[in-house]
Amino acid sequence: MDVLRLARRAGLSLTCLLALMAASGCAQVEPDGQQPTTTASSSSAPSPNPTDPAVDTALTVELYADGTNLSSQYTLSCRGAEPVDSSTVPDAAAACALIEENPAVLAPQRPASQPCTEQYGGPDRAVVTGTHRGNAVETSFTRSNGCAIAEWDVLAPLLGHGGL
Template sequence: MSRRFSLTATGVFAGSLAALGAFAPTAAAVGPFDLAPLPLHSLFQEQEPDRLTVTVVDTNITRADGTYELRCGPSGGTHPEAASACARLDELAAEDKNPFAPVPDGQMCTMQMGGPATARVTGTWHGRSVDATFSRKNGCEISRWQNLVPVLPAARG
């Protein structure tokens, strides 16, 4: 009896596979809206590492001004605090924040001057192109700069 059950189950299983095969699309039948299988390696493919160029001027801090390369995933480059800078970018990503977004138009900002420091960050972050400028010309810009320390140096006024 056990033998008959296994033969019957195997027969049913084989028949089910054959029936499914009749409905499976062939490569020629896949249209633009059909789901095509992804290659297995693409499911596990890691994102390109982040690569940023950070240029800072007029910080009034010895050895803070200059142009640095920052690589994350793993951290490296010529940035003086690469590991800490990458960790900060990871924190902001975990909070689902774009640290390179400009101050929104119409944003009310305090009229204070945080010093002459300016910075420009270019490159790629999380697969997106970055080209952002930073200053310390008002409260919003100071806050935006401070949010990115240590990617940007803690400038003094």
């Protein structure tokens, strides 16, 4: 009996580990089957205010509620985890704290082979451009499947909740 119980626990542990690994690397795939790209571009990135060299993060967030037409545009400027007064992102304090704690959220790794749930979160699309600690940021987010929805939800302080 003890060997059987041990085998069941090992199987359950392995199942949980595999589920966690699958959820951590969710892919976002565009409708044409292509993986979205994250590129660096210094030409479209807003630069921090020249009179305020202490700004670590300067981002522009463009939201397209229908996926095509610009519906909102916000800016986010941070000194470390603190927002600068000129920020217009609705939850600037939480967005700055999130980016300071985990800057990788601005350049998610989306392996094309990663399976995702076929769940549609709406046509929302967000484009984020700018700089973080001297590095160019240019990436986009959608709510086209379970993995993309999870990415968006992590970035809710920056992107909003979408679809609402």
